[in-house]
Amino acid sequence: MISFTLNGETVSTDIDASTPLLWVIRDAFKLKGSKFGCGAGLCGACTMHVDGAAIKTCVTPIAAVAGKSITTIEGLGTPDDLHPLQAAWHEYAVPQCGYCQSGQIMAAAALLDANPNPSGADIDAAMSGNICRCGCYPRIKRAIQSVSENALAYDAMASAGETA
Amino acid sequence: MKSVNVSRRRFLQSSAVTGGGLVVGFSLSGCSSTALPLPVAAAEGAWTANAFVQILPDNTVRFYTARAEMGQGVTTGLATLLGEELDVNPLDMDVRLASAHEDYNNPLFGMQGTGGSSSTRAHFLPMRQAGANTRLLILQAAASDLGVELADLSTDNGHVVLAGQRYPYGDFIESASRLTIAADAALKPADQFQYIGRESRRVDAISKSTGTAEFGLDIDIPDLHYAVVVRAPVAGAKKLTADTAAARGMPGVTDIVDVASGVAVVAESFWQATQAASKVQVEWEETALSRVDTATLRADYAAALDAGDGVEGPDEGDVQAAFATASTVREADYWAPLLSHSPMEPMNAVVRIQGEEADVWTGIQFPFAVAGLVSRMADIPSENVRFHQTYLGGGFGRRGTITHLAEAADVAKQTGKPIQLVWTREDDIRQGPFRPASLMRIKAGVDESGQLVAWDTARAGGNISPNTFRTLLPALYPWLADFLVEGVANASEMFFENFSTDESSTEGLFEDYDQPNTRVTHMTVEHGLPLTFWRAVGHSYTAFAKESMIDEIAQAAGIDEVTFRLQNTQSSPRRQNVIRIAGERMAGMTVPEGHHLGMAMHHSFSTDVAEIAEVSVENGQIRVHKVTCVVDCGQAVNPDIVRSQMEGGIIYGLTAALYGDLNLEAGAVKESNFHDYRMLRMNESPEIEVVIVDSGTEPTGVGEPGLPPIAPAVANAVFKATGQRLRSLPLKLT
Numbered sequence: 001m002i003s004f005t006l007n008g009e010t011v012s013t014d015i016d017a018s019t020p021l022l023w024v025i026r027d028a029f030k031l032k033g034s035k036f037g038c039g040a041g042l043c044g045a046c047t048m049h050v051d052g053a054a055i056k057t058c059v060t061p062i063a064a065v066a067g068k069s070i071t072t073i074e075g076l077g078t079p080d081d082l083h084p085l086q087a088a089w090h091e092y093a094v095p096q097c098g099y100c101q102s103g104q105i106m107a108a109a110a111l112l113d114a115n116p117n118p119s120g121a122d123i124d125a126a127m128s129g130n131i132c133r134c135g136c137y138p139r140i141k142r143a144i145q146s147v148s149e150n151a152l153a154y155d156a157m158a159s160a161g162e163t164a
Numbered sequence: 165m166k167s168v169n170v171s172r173r174r175f176l177q178s179s180a181v182t183g184g185g186l187v188v189g190f191s192l193s194g195c196s197s198t199a200l201p202l203p204v205a206a207a208e209g210a211w212t213a214n215a216f217v218q219i220l221p222d223n224t225v226r227f228y229t230a231r232a233e234m235g236q237g238v239t240t241g242l243a244t245l246l247g248e249e250l251d252v253n254p255l256d257m258d259v260r261l262a263s264a265h266e267d268y269n270n271p272l273f274g275m276q277g278t279g280g281s282s283s284t285r286a287h288f289l290p291m292r293q294a295g296a297n298t299r300l301l302i303l304q305a306a307a308s309d310l311g312v313e314l315a316d317l318s319t320d321n322g323h324v325v326l327a328g329q330r331y332p333y334g335d336f337i338e339s340a341s342r343l344t345i346a347a348d349a350a351l352k353p354a355d356q357f358q359y360i361g362r363e364s365r366r367v368d369a370i371s372k373s374t375g376t377a378e379f380g381l382d383i384d385i386p387d388l389h390y391a392v393v394v395r396a397p398v399a400g401a402k403k404l405t406a407d408t409a410a411a412r413g414m415p416g417v418t419d420i421v422d423v424a425s426g427v428a429v430v431a432e433s434f435w436q437a438t439q440a441a442s443k444v445q446v447e448w449e450e451t452a453l454s455r456v457d458t459a460t461l462r463a464d465y466a467a468a469l470d471a472g473d474g475v476e477g478p479d480e481g482d483v484q485a486a487f488a489t490a491s492t493v494r495e496a497d498y499w500a501p502l503l504s505h506s507p508m509e510p511m512n513a514v515v516r517i518q519g520e521e522a523d524v525w526t527g528i529q530f531p532f533a534v535a536g537l538v539s540r541m542a543d544i545p546s547e548n549v550r551f552h553q554t555y556l557g558g559g560f561g562r563r564g565t566i567t568h569l570a571e572a573a574d575v576a577k578q579t580g581k582p583i584q585l586v587w588t589r590e591d592d593i594r595q596g597p598f599r600p601a602s603l604m605r606i607k608a609g610v611d612e613s614g615q616l617v618a619w620d621t622a623r624a625g626g627n628i629s630p631n632t633f634r635t636l637l638p639a640l641y642p643w644l645a646d647f648l649v650e651g652v653a654n655a656s657e658m659f660f661e662n663f664s665t666d667e668s669s670t671e672g673l674f675e676d677y678d679q680p681n682t683r684v685t686h687m688t689v690e691h692g693l694p695l696t697f698w699r700a701v702g703h704s705y706t707a708f709a710k711e712s713m714i715d716e717i718a719q720a721a722g723i724d725e726v727t728f729r730l731q732n733t734q735s736s737p738r739r740q741n742v743i744r745i746a747g748e749r750m751a752g753m754t755v756p757e758g759h760h761l762g763m764a765m766h767h768s769f770s771t772d773v774a775e776i777a778e779v780s781v782e783n784g785q786i787r788v789h790k791v792t793c794v795v796d797c798g799q800a801v802n803p804d805i806v807r808s809q810m811e812g813g814i815i816y817g818l819t820a821a822l823y824g825d826l827n828l829e830a831g832a833v834k835e836s837n838f839h840d841y842r843m844l845r846m847n848e849s850p851e852i853e854v855v856i857v858d859s860g861t862e863p864t865g866v867g868e869p870g871l872p873p874i875a876p877a878v879a880n881a882v883f884k885a886t887g888q889r890l891r892s893l894p895l896k897l898t
Contacts, residue, residue, distance in 0.1 A: 019433075019435055030384065032378070033374070035381070035508070035509070036381060037510070038837055038838050039588060039837075040589070043589075043843075079374050085373075090365060090366075090369040090373060091365070097372075097559070098235065098368065098372025099509045099557030101372050123846070124847035127846040128845040128846050128848075131845060132508070133560070134235045134816075135812035138811055138851065139811070
């Protein structure tokens with residue numbers, strides 16, 4: 001039995017310990033916002049926060065997150081209570097097909113939590129593990145910058161969003 | 165340019181109350197749609213105005229989008245067209261994805277399909293007409309209920325307005341359901357548009373930013389089992405023997421069954437299925453393709469071009485005589501490799517068969533194919549197949565193919581279980597269907613005045629259309645025996661090999677300039693590779709050849725690239741205009757030392773695009789810093805989505821231009837995942853500026869036309885930086 005915190009709640013599962021976190025979250029906990037893209041940690045569609053860090057969960061065995069705190073896109077914000085990054089994604093019309101965007105937003109949120117005022121190069125470095133085939137990169141960058149430019153508001157809203 | 169000419173009178177109108185709602189059918193084929201039940205879900209007390217609009221008593225306006233949403237923004241675009249005339253803000257609508265029904269046919273295709281950058285042009289009038297007719301009916305119902313004249317009423321975002329008093333549309337749906345809808349309510353003049361052409365957000369951005377948008381892979385139904393197929397490394401090879409004993413003992417495995425493409429492993433989870441599939445040992449037959457490497461493709465194509473023996477395409481004037489008058493002549497070959505589409509969502513489908521009925525959940529560009537295919541695979545009547553469209557996690561042409569759906573239906577039938585069949589990323593990259601490889605030859609001649617006088621071109625490679633037709637045939641004719649399907653597919657392949665060029669193979673290779681003498685030849689060389697449409701189809705490779713040659717011959721003739729293009733496009737003021745604007749932008753650019761500007765222009769899907777790439781070459785590496793894109797797509801329904809589609813087309817095309825390369829070794833694709841089939845990432849992505857030409861003409865394509873010019877624009881900049889003409893994709897300096 002492996003226990004961890006999922007979006008603020010303590011949960012446990014007896015699923016095989018080698019199962020990647022992505023599939024545990026999608027199959028056992030029915031949170032489908034985190035996506036399968038490559039199965040090899042190469043595209044970032046599966047990105048979640050593990051103790052606040054952006055992690056590629058398609059290659060992270062569930063055993064590795066025992067006792068840790070997991071945040072998924074569902075824990076970041078909801079349509080009725082958007083995280084500032086999610087609001088910026090709407091404002092800048094970032095998503096096209098949308099499939100990679102949960103992972104993009106989780107990577108961006110981890111970046112801004114660690115560095116509320118990233119440079120363009122900081123954003124490139126933090127986001128280059130996430131592939132978008134639709135080519136939303138210019139808008140993703142703009143949306144992240146729009147939030148970081150208002151870092152104080154971001155901090156206030158992000159902390160509210162994380163605990164919601 | 166092909167115009168969308170749909171008579172208003174060909175809309176079929178019929179009001180009907182279903183489950184407390186009212187339905188107005190809408191048929192573009194001119195046929196009655198009464199054979200099928202209307203596809204819109206009944207909702208208590210709702211009025212279903214037509215196949216697209218349902219209004220609930222609480223004034224919720226539901227919009228059922230007929231075209232597949234794969235990121236191109238069509239849901240927002242069609243909601244904008246409808247909302248403009250219905251007078252409802254598209255962002256206030258409750259957007260749903262339509263099922264399969266003839267009312268949802270694409271007016272340009274005559275079937276329910278999304279592709280060819282067709283959706284906005286196909287629906288520009290029909291969608292607006294549906295909105296206008298519905299609004300008029302609501303006004304008539306309101307006039308009756310309120311006891312006033314129609315002329316006393318106006319509307320404002322989902323409300324009828326009478327003397328300053330606002331009444332929700334929902335107040336009048338009961339009366340509306342008893343009236344007959346007009347066929348030809350007047351449409352707004354363009355100067356009264358409040359949504360079309362205005363800056364707006366997307367209707368799907370919030371669901372897609374909160375993980376709540378549902379893709380095919382997210383479908384979860386009771387007892388769902390997951391299937392993964394162990395596939396032949398060489399396309400089309402049949403299995404000789406399979407050892408499944410080790411896989412059968414793996415956790416969660418419930419079934420292992422044979423399917424046409426290999427061995428399907430079924431388990432309680434996808435993860436378990438992939439783990440077990442890796443234990444299956446299969447011996448595959450050797451085929452002709454097993455002896456083919458990438459070098460074989462290129463050598464065979466070159467031999468075909470050298471032999472000169474092909475199918476004649478367009479032939480105007482006398483190219484041989486014209487070359488004798490030319491003062492500058494250039495000839496070159498251009499190579500474009502096999503590519504994978506690699507949408508971010510791997511291919512998948514859910515099929516549940518219960519007795520004589522089936523339900524299908526998948527995100528697909530061709531819903532018309534679903535019922536026939538599942539009927540064939542599951543041996544049940546087509547009309548018993550219910551289709552549930554989901555968002556598409558990327559399409560790019562890949563989701564116009566249906567092999568994964570056939571496999572899912574086959575496995576569901578054989579196991580008796582609801583099945584989600586998933587292609588792994590490795591399956592996706594290695595198995596195709598692929599963007600065909602091409603070798604293109606262009607010989608061009610320019611006279612003393614700078615006039616292009618002759619254009620002799622040929623392309624060698626496989627054909628997209630018969631290959632795609634082959635995969636769709638089993639769905640089109642579910643009752644046709646397998647051997648006859650095979651026979652028809654082979655006949656179509658032979659037809660394009662011997663009698664007629666496949667438009668997809670040569671489109672874009674010769675049409676954009678005014679040369680009076682043109683010859684086009686096509687050499688079909690098939691190696692048994694599965695091929696299909698890939699974003700921009702033939703234009704994805706022909707633009708590279710054509711615009712590289714234009715740049716090269718202009719330079720050889722001593723004329724700058726803008727002047728040369730302007731001089732040779734005088735028959736198309738619209739094309740000249742995008743060239744002129746791009747040229748002015750280029751002239752005004754100051755770039756850092758070591759940066760160079762390259763230009764390309766291409767016409768595709770009725771849209772004209774010119775692009776300027778700012779490029780540097782450092783340590784042999786090509787770096788694209790900025791792209792300026794000038795697009796004339798007629799009336800931009802949603803300008804921001806036009807911009808995003810240009811951005812997306814450029815980045816998709818740049819990925820192909822710089823990295824895209826699938827290689828065959830003994831018939832098998834060597835690359836397998838994103839480590840060796842490389843995608844452009846944010847740190848490599850250029851700044852992109854899009855200039856939309858202000859236009860009031862009818863809309864033209866947007867999803868694909870941004871892509872074709874980028875590879876040649878970059879190649880032409882690389883020439884300025886290095887003096888090297890790169891004539892093979894992906895672009896690599898030697």
